Amino acid sequence: MGAGASASRSSTTLTPSEASAAENAFHIFNSIHSAMRLWGSSLNHNGLSAFLATVPEGTILYHGSSHPEPPTTADWLAFEIEHGEWFARAIMVPPPQTAQDANPLLQHRWHRAQRQPSRPGTSSEPQGHGYLHLYRATKPLRLLYLDGMSAGNTNMGTLDMQDYLLRGNRSAELWEEYERAQSLCDLVTPWGLQGLIRTEAGFEIVKCDFSDSMEFLAANQRPEDGDSGLEGYLDVQMFENMRSLSQRYHGIGANRVALDFSSMVSPMFYPVNLTNPDPNKQEPHLRRLTSVTDQELRAIKARVEEVVRDRVDGKQASVDWQGVTDMIVTRYADRLWDVAETVDSLRVLQGVVNGLLNSHIDYSVEDEGYERAITNCAKHYVQFSPVTTEQDHLISVAIGSVTQAICATLFDVRKVILDDADGASDETLAAAKGLLKSLNSKLRWSRWKECTSCSSDEVCFVPMWPVGDKDSFDRPNCRNVTTIQKGWIDNRYWEPRFPLHGPEKPDDGSKKEGEPKDL
Known part of the structure; x- marks a missing residue:
């Protein structure tokens, strides 16, 4: 069970399952795609996965x-x-x-x-x-x-x-x-x-x-x-920090x-309740372990240890699952956003969808409902990836579930727009775009929040703990040396705010709006 599932169950031994991997597929996909990438790690900030790293x-x-x-x-x-x-x-x-x-x-x-x-042999003086x-x-x-x-x-x-x-x-x-x-x-x-x-x-x-x-x-x-x-450094220090961070948005370099993606262990592989208990405080899709029982947590922790001990010598092969997600995002991300949000011509929509799907259709074969073509499309990027560990199998299920959703939706769109090919209507275009927007809301790819363009004296800013504002989480934006800290205090994204230090002061209600709150 994923988000919204009951935490009470009568299971004896908690084990990972294909059903859980499929149910949490969109989150697992994004976890893999964002691993060791600062951009996606900032937007999907409640990480629920562990990997061996070298x-x-x-x-x-x-x-x-x-x-x-x-x-x-x-x-x-x-x-x-x-x-x-x-x-x-x-x-x-x-x-x-x-x-x-x-x-x-x-x-x-x-x-x-x-x-x-304190360090031995060092002074505690300032x-x-x-x-x-x-x-x-x-x-x-x-x-x-x-x-x-x-x-x-x-x-x-x-x-x-x-x-x-x-x-x-x-x-x-x-x-x-x-x-x-x-x-x-x-x-x-x-x-x-x-x-x-x-x-x-x-x-x-x-x-x-x-x-x-x-x-x-x-x-x-x-x-x-x-x-x-x-000289001059303190004036630009914050912006230069953000400039260096922006260079790691898409990888450590x-x-x-x-x-070792084949070592991935995540509560998302298990039938546990990952519901965010406070969806009004932050994005409800950001999941939590709050409702996972202590017994369940101990079982997942034991699995982390088991996998680490088994693979710590680094001698076992690892599948580049992040490379697989990259191929999928590269193939579909810009096109899915374009046809859902900007295309206003049925003819153009037909062309884009046909371009995405034709390679999976054998027009010499009768394929009612395009079931064969959908299967070909869904497994295209995972069928040649070797599955060597249980983790590989669960990841393959999750990625395959994501591509299944993409391909099934695109074939549904194809049916809508081709059925009305001769009598194009605004309703047809709206219906097709509605299907695509629904798909995109499930995918939640971090690429779609990237700034379209920033000049050389700007960075595309997204909140990264401990800095950032709520507006920039919803819509990352270009910032320069004078605007880089806009909203960090009065519209701070991260909770809780830092407590103040120094001499204790009575709480007389005189704090100004936006001043950090005591814990």
């Missing part, structure tokens, strides 16, 4: 710190320079308390720093400078990738896989990031993994042991206020992460 030997990674020494406990590594730079600051300065200065990235840095454990650490992987790093915006400290479902499923802790505190990182490392290290990959405004690694398979290259001291090197 960062290859030689990859350069970054760590921002208030200390020049490497961490001695579980800590974070960034894939991008700008992401590491953001944390390369002194940590003892409290965050601002006014709405106009309460930058979400500054608040994020403060919250993480507040939980930072540091005058931050440091950007550079590391090189000396061996392939084996990690667990959690999809969606899994590094987002929200109550919206971004932490469900970590807290509910992996940690078994439904009451975990949002800001206990070091505790969360350490408990996850305690879990995955015995499985043979070295950490996790998560996503916020950038991809990050939770590295369990910085002395394991890592070469410490440098700790470059950062300039502080008044130092040379900051340079083969820096290889996902």
